[in-house]
Amino acid sequence: MTKPKAAAVIYILMLFACLMSHTARAALPEYTLILKNHLFYPQVVDVPAGKKVRLVIENQDAEPEEFDSFDLNREKVLFPGRRTVIYVGPLEPGIYDFFGEFHPNQAKGQIRAVTEGQPDVD
């Protein structure tokens, strides 16, 4: 194998080694959000800080929507009449905004990451 080819192989292996991160598959706390008439219900979801959670979003509208959150780095198309799962966290205590990309003025909500025993993060 020539030097450049060997370097390329090592380089690709290094990249894949970086990507081989293990993800926890244990049962996670689950929270449900419903999208109806371009509004999220509930509009504020309290989740435990420092823990990964499963967010199940049910789009009850007849149109697709895109769940988007710059704070959470999440972006997922919600198809009409379907349940979609997004994994969030572990989060630092605080408030994280999310919105529907196709109806940003209507479909808005927040995830509040709270420490046990200290529910008020404001």
Next chain:
Amino acid sequence: MLINTIILLLRDALPVFWMLSLLLAQGNSQALSRRWLWGGVSLGLMLAIILMVNVGWVSEQFQGAGLEWLTFAAHALIYALVAELVLRSHLGRYRYWQLSAALLCVLTIAINGNYFLIYLDTYWRNAEHMLSLISGTLLGLGVCISAGILNYLFNYALLQRGKRLLWAGLLLCWSAGQWVYTFNLMAQVNLMSSAAPIWNTSNWVADGSEWGLVLNTLVGYEATPTGLQILVYVLCTVLPLAFLVRIPAGQLCNEVSE
């Protein structure tokens, strides 16, 4: 509706115009044929429409992670094609340049176009929003075309003066940034760990701001990157550039021919 259409079009179309302008600058500076452009754009648009029609099915695959897997794999392939194209250009080998450039067009347009087409399709049937939709699309396209022309002229001038490194750097930063961004998609379906960010520059340039969107397209800016994203981004940009700096243009060609 008008502003939202412009923002979504910028998010999805600006990366396409950025990449096209970089490839066109190089193709024209080497007087290469533009067959890749027409073929790549038309095939890419067709694939984007096919993907948009079947996006529900694609999304359901791999336990609901089909779209994330597709986007991640497409951007990994785009990065690999860019790295190959940059390296081959540095060595003066243009034999498969047309094919690589056409594939880059097809993949980038199909993946980015698909997301915008879902949005257009949602509102297209609603006559109330038609005017805003058309105006927003035209305004957004105007911004993308203007940015593309400026980038083309800048890079064409650079390449004419033999300054390939900056052009290569821009292309590598664009493709690495787009790929690293898809790590968030993998984390949201629990296929990659979502570690805490290494730093947070949201107070300076927020991801959702106009500057944040533009910088994300140009260099893969992210206000809250994880350690894995930073590491992969650095590996994907600095190492190929260091390789280009270390080996003078055409040297490997000569070694192989000897």
